[in-house]
Amino acid sequence: MPFPALPATLLAALTERGYAEPTPVQAAVLQPETAGRDLLVSAQTGSGKTVAFGLAMAAELIGEAERLPPPGAPLALVVAPTRELALQVQAELTWLYGPAGGRVVSGVGGTDPVAERRALARGAHIVAGTPGRLRDHLERGNIDPKSIRVVILDEADEMLDMGFKEELEAILETTPAERRTLMFSATVPRGIAQLAKQYQRDALRISAGDEGAQHGDIDYRALLIAPHETERAVVNALRFFEARASLVFCRTRATVTRLHGNLAERGFAAVALSGELSQAERNRALQGLRDGRARVCVATDVAARGIDLPDLGLVIHADLPTDPETLLHRSGRTGRAGRKGTSVLLVPHNRRRAAERLLQDARLRATWGPAPSAEAIHAQDDARILVQALEKTGEDAGDGDLALARKLLEDRAPEAVAAALIQALRAPLAAPEELAAVTDRGPAGPRVPREAGPNQEGVWFRMNLGRANGNADPRWVLPFLCRRGHVTRQEIGRIKVQDRETQFEVAPWAAERFAAAAQRPGDEEDAHIRIFPLQGGAVIESPLRRPPLRGPRPALEQIRRRAVR
Incomplete structure (x- = not known):
């Protein structure tokens, strides 16, 4: 019309x-x-x-x-x-x-x-x-x-x-x-x-249109990730979905600053937007995205209100929105004026229920799955690089370039020359991150109490820190285990602090997930802490429960501070 x-x-x-x-x-x-x-x-x-x-x-x-x-x-x-x-x-x-x-x-x-x-x-x-x-x-x-x-x-x-x-x-x-x-x-x-x-x-x-209906030009993806792997998942999402311009939403200015710095270190052309920036700084950041000098913008909700970037193809919710309106507003930065876009929610597996409720309240349907793995990104890179290489070899070459190519082939095998071209095309790409495997068990469904009864025994593990060699105390051990093992506090049972080691109980439904996550290398500051299944001599006679926390005791300060954040 x-x-x-x-x-x-x-x-x-x-x-x-x-x-x-x-x-x-x-x-x-x-x-x-x-x-x-x-x-x-x-x-x-x-x-x-x-x-x-x-x-x-x-x-x-x-x-x-x-x-x-x-x-x-x-x-x-x-x-x-x-x-x-x-x-x-x-x-x-x-x-x-x-x-x-x-x-x-x-x-x-x-x-x-x-x-x-x-x-x-x-x-x-x-x-x-x-x-x-x-x-x-x-x-x-x-x-x-x-x-x-x-x-x-x-x-x-x-x-x-x-x-x-x-x-x-x-x-x-x-x-x-x-x-x-x-x-x-x-x-x-x-x-x-x-x-x-x-x-x-x-x-x-x-x-105009069906108010509240799902935007037909936006593809919603909900990616399950392990808790505390958000930044790694952002890297993989940016690499996998590969948009000309991307917008990553964080809840706080501090998170924006940290994530922006990490992305820049990994080779992304990134800018940051937060309320503390002056108008001139915000204008420079947006202009960088518009003219292609930057491809990723990390922003808070307040700073990103009203942004209109014509080539914005990807929105990543690094922190889940707090309400349906924020989800719709963030996602609406892409899929504009008839263009297609993708909105990616990074969902820690222990917050799946909250994410499902958020999508339901916003009347949105999302495709659920794990975050892109390093293997999937490498496979996609290979396909893209092959297309790029074929496009480049299809370009008209001048006589000088052809002569130089013939001279090069006199000294190198064709496979070596092709490999060098592929390496050159792969060099600008940021390396993908290795992510913990997260099983998609489908919709969470109604909440079922997880209280273990007398016949539902936990699985016991031990770690190589105790009172004498690490000032172990449940006050910092509990949050540390949750972070290291990708479990919630409700999934950790009794904690027994001994002289040279600490034994603890994990709910049976979370034990396999905990064991897989705990075996992965920890952060630099806690890499010396090792976790093993408890073998032999462990008698479990009581249901999962946690004793009251004892008074504070000096511990490894860096781990304690991080564990209680």
């Missing part, structure tokens, strides 16, 4: 950008019944909302004319939750309204307000900005509200979640009552509904 009747200048801009037909949300806001009405629109992220509201307000800005009048007091305000999103809106509306003589100015926090005031004084048709800065410009008289015909709230639900209710109300109360108000929101919770009722007039409710 082609675009309906629009000013010729806007149609020309759409054609130049490759728009042959409108997306569902763009078609919905251009229906005849929407003309002149306030709109409350819900649509999936990445569905073309910016162009949609740009087209929706064309009648108020241009009317029947071909071009906009000379820039003066703004005709439209676009309010967005973050600086990045506001600047992206400015860029989108600039190309859309550029042929019509439109001038779009930004007003965002973290930039020079004096420069913005000068830009506003030179005149603008549209101002796109963040709630706090736009309110400040209105209160200082830098924006004359009397001429404003349209106010657009982009990602209104995000702005309420971020605590901008007071700023939004101030902006809506300052602008003319007869203005047209368009609210665009991924969801319409109670707060948005109340805001619409208070500040919109007989708003037309539009749901």
Whole structure:
């Protein structure tokens, strides 16, 4: 379906950008019944909302004319939750309204307000900005509200979640009552509904597509991993899914810093985004991704709000999202504007139930499986390298290159030359990580109490530290065993600290998993701690239980500190 009747200048801009037909949300806001009405629109992220509201307000800005009048007091305000999103809106509306003589100015926090005031004084048709800065410009008289015909709230639900209710109300109360108000929101919770009722007039409710349905362009993968192998799993996921640009989400700034450093050490072209960075630093990081100098961005949720990277093909949730909305928001950074994307959740096996509940609440279906192994990545590398090598040998070579090749083949066997080419193609690739095997036992199902009865005996192990040679104490031994053996606290039973060793009990359903994980080399600081099955003389007479922890006792400080984190 082609675009309906629009000013010729806007149609020309759409054609130049490759728009042959409108997306569902763009078609919905251009229906005849929407003309002149306030709109409350819900649509999936990445569905073309910016162009949609740009087209929706064309009648108020241009009317029947071909071009906009000379820039003066703004005709439209676009309010967005973050600086990045506001600047992206400015860029989108600039190309859309550029042929019509439109001038779009930004007003965002973290930039020079004096420069913005000068830009506003030179005149603008549209101002796109963040709630706090736009309110400040209105209160200082830098924006004359009397001429404003349209106010657009982009990602209104995000702005309420971020605590901008007071700023939004101030902006809506300052602008003319007869203005047209368009609210665009991924969801319409109670707060948005109340805001619409208070500040919109007989708003037309539009749901573009099946609200809450799974995004058809995003492939969701849930990868089971061993606890404390998240960073290694991130490496393998980046290597296996091999996107031109990837976004890795972490919960805290400290995790972003650590993971970014580890990825850089492993050879990834990575940048970091967190709230502590200045706007200039964030802009440089994003520009690095856009121009290809960086391929991985490690970010917190706050820093990544509103990011739009056209080539973003992979989102990795290094830390599980805390709620369905965050999961949808993170994943919605990929699969935008008709492009395909992959959203990968790294799920420690002891958090599978939480991940299943999260996906269910978000109405998403994911493909479950183990994280990519080093063997699988090597096999995929071989296939890709073979294609690359064939492509390179198929290129037209000049006479000089052919002569050099013949000379090379005089001294080296063809197999050796081909092997050198393969080595050169493999050299830039980061080495995959060896991951602990995790068995996918299917959906967790209803929780079943794991209390062992008198006839359900545990499996006993021992480690080579005791009171005399390691200051062993259950206070640090218990979390250490959980970390080293990839088990939970409920799966460790009695702990017997002896003079030269410590014996402990593992639940029978977790013993095989514990034994496999415990035999793997530990971290550098605890590599000297060895764990063995207890052989002979072990009599198990009581059910699994843990005695109360005794008072603190000096232990190996580094291991204790890490164990209790």
